[in-house]
Amino acid sequence: MKRPAVAIIGAGASGLCAAIEAAVTAKGKADIVVFESLARCGKKILATGNGRCNLSNADTDLSHYYGDTALVSSVFESYSPQSTLDFFQTLGLFLRVDQAGRIYPLSNQASAVLDALRFEVQRLQVEIKTETPVKTIEKTKDGYLLNGSFFADSVVIACGGKAAPVHGSDGSGYALLHSLQVKTTPVFPALTPLIIDQFPKSLKGIRAEGSIAVKNRGKILAQSTGEIQYTDYGLSGIPAMQVSGAVSGLLTEDPNAVCHVFIDRAPGVSEEQLTDYIMRQKKERPALLCEDLLTGIMPKRLGVTVLTEVSVQPQKNLNALNAGAVSALVANIKSKKYKISSVCGFAEAQVTGGGVPVSEINMQTLALNKAAHIHVCGEIVNVHGDCGGYNLLWAWNSGRLAGYSAVKGCLC
Numbered sequence: 001m002k003r004p005a006v007a008i009i010g011a012g013a014s015g016l017c018a019a020i021e022a023a024v025t026a027k028g029k030a031d032i033v034v035f036e037s038l039a040r041c042g043k044k045i046l047a048t049g050n051g052r053c054n055l056s057n058a059d060t061d062l063s064h065y066y067g068d069t070a071l072v073s074s075v076f077e078s079y080s081p082q083s084t085l086d087f088f089q090t091l092g093l094f095l096r097v098d099q100a101g102r103i104y105p106l107s108n109q110a111s112a113v114l115d116a117l118r119f120e121v122q123r124l125q126v127e128i129k130t131e132t133p134v135k136t137i138e139k140t141k142d143g144y145l146l147n148g149s150f151f152a153d154s155v156v157i158a159c160g161g162k163a164a165p166v167h168g169s170d171g172s173g174y175a176l177l178h179s180l181q182v183k184t185t186p187v188f189p190a191l192t193p194l195i196i197d198q199f200p201k202s203l204k205g206i207r208a209e210g211s212i213a214v215k216n217r218g219k220i221l222a223q224s225t226g227e228i229q230y231t232d233y234g235l236s237g238i239p240a241m242q243v244s245g246a247v248s249g250l251l252t253e254d255p256n257a258v259c260h261v262f263i264d265r266a267p268g269v270s271e272e273q274l275t276d277y278i279m280r281q282k283k284e285r286p287a288l289l290c291e292d293l294l295t296g297i298m299p300k301r302l303g304v305t306v307l308t309e310v311s312v313q314p315q316k317n318l319n320a321l322n323a324g325a326v327s328a329l330v331a332n333i334k335s336k337k338y339k340i341s342s343v344c345g346f347a348e349a350q351v352t353g354g355g356v357p358v359s360e361i362n363m364q365t366l367a368l369n370k371a372a373h374i375h376v377c378g379e380i381v382n383v384h385g386d387c388g389g390y391n392l393l394w395a396w397n398s399g400r401l402a403g404y405s406a407v408k409g410c411l412c
């Protein structure tokens with residue numbers, strides 16, 4: 001008798017986890033087949049965390065997620081963040097937690113994570129068909145027909161979104177969903193640098209601690225602190241990436257929305273403390289050059305730009321600073337404002353905002369309301385998270401639930 005077949009579309013983070021959970025749940029009573037458009041599976045996993053794969057975080061509060069966060073909460077009830085760590089440890093992957101709570105493989109190599117998943121997929125005799133993009137899904141009276149030739153009783157769509165298409169996620173999953181009459185919300189790049197018109201070229205290449213807040217009509221949309229990377233087109237680094245989704249989402253909704261970024265270049269130091277420091281330096285070291293005033297606070301090149309932005313000449317002595325210049329300088333250090341023109345696109349983004357909304361999904365099983373035996377997981381769903389392991393955590397856990405439900409759905 002023909003055995004039920006579960007087709008998983010996409011061998012990325014969520015698809016590989018779906019395949020493993022499906023095979024474990026099936027206990028040999030169903031065939032699990034993964035379709036992957038690229039020549040190898042898990043290509044994006046290798047690029048994560050700068051090649052180290054930040055696979056989860058010790059702080060799994062839902063406030064780190066955006067979009068339909070009810071889905072995250074529901075998935076975490078079935079597959080908790082702790083269960084994911086246990087899952088990887090069962091696969092032989094030792095883990096380490098850094099000071100910020102980010103969780104990495106002990107080897108510090110993303111390839112170790114992919115290997116652990118690949119070896120398990122092999123052990124469970126899951127078939128992976130590489131270089132096989134799925135272009136069509138047709139509903140038949142007995143199940144689903146993929147690419148007009150492969151029959152599946154259940155399907156998991158784990159195609160990812162549109163971010164970083166070089167790693168395979170080219171957005172083709174949305175076309176599959178639309179062919180099934182499933183609606184998706186507008187998608188936008190997130191965790192991507194901010195573009196600022198006429199950004200000072202003198203800042204290019206500087207890395208410095210700072211806090212970033214982005215505002216629209218005076219309201220704070222998002223804020224983040226960490227190492228800012230100044231580029232020739234704007235701001236990058238974790239704080240800029242963290243706030244980018246809020247800007248990108250708003251600009252997608254309303255292309256005419258005006259967003260500003262405010263940079264605090266001395267986070268943790270109050271305006272009073274800065275003023276006291278400058279006044280003390282002026283009194284005790286009146287002959288010190290202005291260009292050397294801020295070297296204890298920020299990189300010298302950034303300090304010089306900060307001075308010139310308020311027309312303080314770097315080569316002048318401190319005794320030339322009048323009270324007005326001191327207060328302008330302090331205000332400029334604490335809150336430099338730039339107008340954001342846009343964010344970098346999907347090619348540079350780490351993740352996709354938007355996607356399949358909760359209204360299209362059964363929260364308990366991740367099956368589509370319009371197609372009970374088709375499940376969705378990972379980045380294609382309207383969920384994205386902060387930097388720090390949150391997107392992979394969502395991909396692993398939603399993938400595992402989708403794989404489990406896909407098998408349960410076709411075996412019962």
Ligand SMILES: Cc1cc2nc3c(=O)[nH]c(=O)nc-3n(C[C@H](O)[C@H](O)[C@H](O)COP(=O)(O)OP(=O)(O)OC[C@H]3O[C@@H](n4cnc5c(N)ncnc54)[C@H](O)[C@@H]3O)c2cc1C
Pocket residue numbers: 009010011012013014015035036037038041042043044045047048049050053054055056132133134135158159160161163164167168169170171172173349350351377378379380388389390391392393395
């Ligand atoms: C540079 C970079 C660094 C990142 N670092 C981190 C990090 O450290 N921590 C973190 O949590 N997140 C990180 N992310 C985000 C994280 O990698 C993604 O959110 C996650 O991989 C999404 O998993 P997914 O399975 O949904 O999609 P993907 O990993 O994108 O996998 C989708 C797979 O489906 C395949 N596919 C697509 N369409 C089809 C089709 N029609 N037929 C067959 N196959 C198809 C693709 O080739 C791909 O292999 C990073 C992302 C990038 C780009």
